[in-house]
């Protein structure tokens with residue numbers, strides 16, 4: 001899937017069931033996530049991420065953080081409790097509209113719409129922490145390889161990048177599953193605009209661990225830690241990579 005297609009699908013998810021599209025937990029579909037429970041998962045994921053960062057880099061400066069593929073700001077909001085300035089970046093303008101609505105930290109948090117295949121909107125060395133969870137799995141490898149190199153480029157000299165990507169699928173190399181919006185919303189959509197009637201889909205992609213390690217090295221990064229992660233669900237073997245600039 002090309003980036004413009006991915007964008008259209010995520011915009012559709014954002015317009016139907018945004019919290020469930022971000023966290024597809026059974027029983028929470030049909031807008032059954034409460035914002036409180038949903039954002040509590042972000043607090044817990046950030047606590048886990050920062051504990052992993054702290055083990056390898058105990059004196060990380062907590063100035064500027066980037067949340068790549070921020071969605072509705074689940075992790076961005078939790079990062080705002082720890083860092084001075086947080087930037088959330090996403091391909092979907094409709095996800096970002098929710099993120100702005102859910103922001104509780106004023107102008108310490110900014111949300112940026114980026115449809116480019118790189119992070120040229122940020123200068124080299126801009127961030128103490130670059131974080132990305134449950135996003136690269138939805139990005140085709142032709143793009144995710146470039147984004148990983150970009151994470152390292154925008155990292156400050158003493159900063160780190162912490163990102164998760166599945167390495168292997170137990171189903172096959174690359175899968176797509178389809179999310180059907182609740183039928184009422186679908187009917188309304190059909191009436192409003194026939195082109196919106198098609199249900200959005202979420203692609204799942206993998207990048208083998210050896211390939212990610214090679215990419216990191218080519219981009220001038222050094223791997224500080226790799227940990228197994230359950231973030232992509234039971235059908236995928238996934239890792240988090242903690243990286244600093246060499």
Ligand SMILES: C[S@@+](CC[C@H](N)C(=O)[O-])C[C@H]1O[C@@H](n2cnc3c(N)ncnc32)[C@H](O)[C@@H]1O
Nearest residue numbers: 010022069070071074090091092095133134135
């Ligand atoms: C499953 S959600 C995860 C959101 C957030 N990382 C979290 O954990 O709550 C995936 C998000 O990645 C975004 N996304 C997909 N491809 C992207 C890209 N190439 N650049 C930026 N964001 C992207 C989607 O729009 C969506 O908001």
